[in-house]
Amino acid sequence: xTPDDRIWTISQLAREHAVTLRTLRHYEDxxxxxxxxRGTARLFHQRDRTRLRLILRGRRLGFTLGEIATIVDMxxxxxxxxxxxxxxxxxxxxxxxxxxQRRRDIxxxxxxxxxxxxxxxxxxxRLDRAEDRTGPRAGEAYP
Amino acid sequence: xTPDDRIWTISQLAREHAVTLRTLRHYEDxxxxxxxxRGTARLFHQRDRTRLRLILRGRRLGFTLGEIATIVDMxxxxxxxxxxxxxxxxxxxxxxxxxxQRRRDIxxxxxxxxxxxxxxxxxxxRLDRAEDRTGPRAGEAYP
DNA sequence: ACTCACGCTTACGTTAACGTCAGCAACGTA
DNA sequence: TACGTTGCTGACGTTAACGTAAGCGTGAGT
Numbered sequence: 001x002t003p004d005d006r007i008w009t010i011s012q013l014a015r016e017h018a019v020t021l022r023t024l025r026h027y028e029d030x031x032x033x034x035x036x037x038r039g040t041a042r043l044f045h046q047r048d049r050t051r052l053r054l055i056l057r058g059r060r061l062g063f064t065l066g067e068i069a070t071i072v073d074m075x076x077x078x079x080x081x082x083x084x085x086x087x088x089x090x091x092x093x094x095x096x097x098x099x100x101q102r103r104r105d106i107x108x109x110x111x112x113x114x115x116x117x118x119x120x121x122x123x124x125x126r127l128d129r130a131e132d133r134t135g136p137r138a139g140e141a142y143p
Numbered sequence: 144x145t146p147d148d149r150i151w152t153i154s155q156l157a158r159e160h161a162v163t164l165r166t167l168r169h170y171e172d173x174x175x176x177x178x179x180x181r182g183t184a185r186l187f188h189q190r191d192r193t194r195l196r197l198i199l200r201g202r203r204l205g206f207t208l209g210e211i212a213t214i215v216d217m218x219x220x221x222x223x224x225x226x227x228x229x230x231x232x233x234x235x236x237x238x239x240x241x242x243x244q245r246r247r248d249i250x251x252x253x254x255x256x257x258x259x260x261x262x263x264x265x266x267x268x269r270l271d272r273a274e275d276r277t278g279p280r281a282g283e284a285y286p
Numbered sequence: 287a288c289t290c291a292c293g294c295t296t297a298c299g300t301t302a303a304c305g306t307c308a309g310c311a312a313c314g315t316a
Numbered sequence: 317t318a319c320g321t322t323g324c325t326g327a328c329g330t331t332a333a334c335g336t337a338a339g340c341g342t343g344a345g346t
Contacts, residue, residue, distance in 0.1 A: 011292070021293080026334060040294050040341080057248045062205010064332070071252070074259050079266045086267075092260050096253065103249050105200045106242050109214070113242075116217050117235050123222045124229075154322070164323080169304060182312080183324055207302070 008044040010035075017052060027055060030065055032072065047076075061102065071095055151187040153178075160195060170198060173208055175215065190219075204245065214238055 014021050027033045028042070032055055035042040044052075051072055058068035070091060077088055157164050170176045171185070175198055178185040187195075194215055201211035213234060220231055 009292080020335080022334060022336085025294090030333090042293085057252065060205075061245060061248050061252070062203075066332090071256075075255070077259075079269075082267065082270055085263055085270070088263055089260065092256050092263070096256055099249050099253055099256075102204060103246065103253075105204050106246050106249070109200065109204070110239065110242055110246075112218070113214075113235050113239055116220075117232065120228055120231055120235070124225065126222075127225055127228070152322080163305080165304060165306085168324090173303090184312090185323085209302090 004046045006046055008049060010042050010044065013044050013049060013052065017056060019056070024052075027052070027065075030069070032065065032069055061099075147189045149189055151192060153185050153187065156187050156192065156195065160199060162199070167195070170195070170208075173212070175208060175212055204242075 008016075010021050010024055014024055024033065024042075028035065033044075033048050033051060035044045035048050037043070054072045054075065055065075055068055058071060063071070074088060074091065077084070079085075080088075151159075153164050153167055157167055167176065167185075171178065176187075176191050176194060178187045178191050180186070197215045197218065198208075198211055201214060206214070217231060217234065220227070222228075223231075
């Protein structure tokens with residue numbers, strides 16, 4: 001196991017993930033990232049990079065940064081004592097239900113979009129046949 | 144086909160969906176709902192109720208009200224002309240990609256939560272065995 | 287010594303999606 | 317007729333998640 005001591009500057013990490021410097025600094029402000037400091041400059045390690053990706057995924061899912069924090073922090077929780085572990089299990093259950101609900105929502109929406117698309121294509125086909133009967137219109141480009 | 148002329152007041156609809164009156168009025172302000180008016184009072188029909196449910200689903204999915212509008216409006220688009228239909232098909236494709244991305248994100252997150260849960264339960268089991276060896280602790284309640 | 291490029295902090299600005307409050311109208315009822 | 321409920325319209329307030337701008341520091345080139 002190599003320790004993986006790659007390091008990213010703030011703008012490298014920002015470019016790679018299509019976010020602004022301000023966003024990364026903001027995530028540090030709210031405690032989601034904690035890059036090393038060399039002088040005043042931030043140095044991001046693999047750990048920060050991984051956390052950033054988890055954050056962005058949470059963001060795509062529409063979670064708030066607060067919710068994202070509870071999720072992301074689960075991943076590097078120390079074994080800890082019984083109370084913490086059962087609390088963690090509760091949190092996992094909560095998040096799982098939320099995610100299941102969202103997945104159902106997504107599947108319903110996708111199904112309905114498919115219906116709309118079908119109707120849409122039928123309408124288009126109808127219009128095509130109507131156009132055939134009236135023949136090509138003036139003003140149309142022919143090669 | 145009965146016309147389904149059920150009618151809801153604003154507070155009935157709000158209670159049923161666990162939102163505030165302000166929220167429903169706001170959705171009207173931004174054009175997502177357009178209830179009938181009897182005098183100044185709003186009267187919501189089945190159509191509004193259905194749209195509200197679509198709106199709330201979009202909200203759970205983390206879409207902005209603007210994005211929700213483009214989705215919800217797809218459902219009652221008139222057949223229209225070719226340009227509109229192909230535009231609609233494009234919009235559907237866009238939304239489908241977004242939703243697919245989100246579904247992948249959800250499945251990844253669920254898988255990782257399952258891993259965390261497994262580790263968590265293992266840690267708990269370890270602690271249980273350790274407790275067995277040290278015997279019951281003082282201060283514990285026995286029936 | 288000068289100039290970029292890159293980075294930092296501080297702090298006010300912005301947008302979305304409502305919350306909250308004041309003031310008023312209509313309506314059933316005790 | 318007084319009152320409680322329900323609903324309305326402004327209009328200002330709030331929170332999250334950054335945007336944006338000012339002013340400054342620092343190391344690599346020229």
